[in-house]
Amino acid sequence: MRPGSSDYLSRRSQRIDIGLNNLLPEYPKAIPGDSLFCAMEKKEINGHPHVKYHRPLVSIEELTENAEHFYRKMNLRRTVREFDSRAIPLEVMENIIRTAGTAPSGAHKQPWTFCLIADPGIKKKIREAAEKEERISYSQRMPESWKTDLKPLGTDWKKPFLEEAPYLIVVFKQSYGIKDDEKIQHYYVSESVGIACGFLIAAIHQAGLVTVTHTPSPMNFLSKILGRPENEKPFLLLPVGYAKEESYVPDLERKTLDEILKIY
Numbered sequence: 001m002r003p004g005s006s007d008y009l010s011r012r013s014q015r016i017d018i019g020l021n022n023l024l025p026e027y028p029k030a031i032p033g034d035s036l037f038c039a040m041e042k043k044e045i046n047g048h049p050h051v052k053y054h055r056p057l058v059s060i061e062e063l064t065e066n067a068e069h070f071y072r073k074m075n076l077r078r079t080v081r082e083f084d085s086r087a088i089p090l091e092v093m094e095n096i097i098r099t100a101g102t103a104p105s106g107a108h109k110q111p112w113t114f115c116l117i118a119d120p121g122i123k124k125k126i127r128e129a130a131e132k133e134e135r136i137s138y139s140q141r142m143p144e145s146w147k148t149d150l151k152p153l154g155t156d157w158k159k160p161f162l163e164e165a166p167y168l169i170v171v172f173k174q175s176y177g178i179k180d181d182e183k184i185q186h187y188y189v190s191e192s193v194g195i196a197c198g199f200l201i202a203a204i205h206q207a208g209l210v211t212v213t214h215t216p217s218p219m220n221f222l223s224k225i226l227g228r229p230e231n232e233k234p235f236l237l238l239p240v241g242y243a244k245e246e247s248y249v250p251d252l253e254r255k256t257l258d259e260i261l262k263i264y
């Protein structure tokens with residue numbers, strides 16, 4: 001069934017599941033390189049190959065419902081700093097990272113690398129190195145105003161979640177690419193990798209897992225521990241897993257729509 005066909009649309013509107021699942025067009029197995037992708041209609045435009053975009057045609061009612069459901073789902077996302085150590089199948093993590101890899105990027109350079117770590121020995125090394133930096137940051141580097149802002153969150157230099165979570169994802173931004181020993185120019189690297197991390201965090205939440213967007217500073221130790229090349233710089237460190245059975249998060253309020261939206 002082709003996305004956009006009338007069969008597809010009527011099947012889709014009959015689906016009653018709520019949440020992100022009912023936003024997904026029904027070609028979840030169409031991964032670049034798959035035969036499904038190759039079979040898509042192709043056309044040359046300005047000398048470059050293009051594939052037909054199958055627009056997911058949704059009614060105004062569906063648009064309204066989809067947008068509201070997605071907002072409600074995303075509004076439940078919280079940064080959780082206490083993890084259950086239960087194992088998560090690798091396939092789940094691979095699909096979460098595939099989702100991050102669907103992000104737009106400057107000139108489609110995809111300037112990111114996601115390192116997935118389950119090895120307890122490497123997690124231990126990362127925790128020790130992060131805590132070493134964080135201990136110095138909390139005692140010497142951070143101004144009082146920053147520490148005051150962090151007080152309601154209850155954070156300190158200790159990072160047990162770096163060993164407790166079943167997985168760590170370390171996101172690297174590639175300042176430039178390398179192909180056949182040649183340097184490749186990348187554009188809008190931080191913007192691109194930031195957007196990919198947004199997709200990543202949304203995918204983690206959508207799957208039913210939690211994460212902490214962790215930024216130990218400085219974090220060059222991650223390049224050394226993971227043996228990453230010179231063109232990659234550590235960007236974010238995200239432990240991923242189930243939330244601990246009983247965990248509490250700071251009672252925060254998000255800005256209202258009036259505060260964040262200006263309509264012109």
Ligand SMILES: Cc1cc2nc3c(=O)[nH]c(=O)nc-3n(C[C@H](O)[C@H](O)[C@H](O)COP(=O)(O)O)c2cc1C
Nearest residue numbers: 077078079080081153155212213214215216249252
């Ligand atoms: C760029 C960035 C860096 C962050 N760094 C840390 C961090 O190092 N440690 C931590 O515990 N939380 C960190 N956070 C999580 C924020 O504290 C959290 O997102 C914020 O308090 C709002 O809570 P919420 O995510 O539950 O909505 C970071 C978040 C962002 C976006």
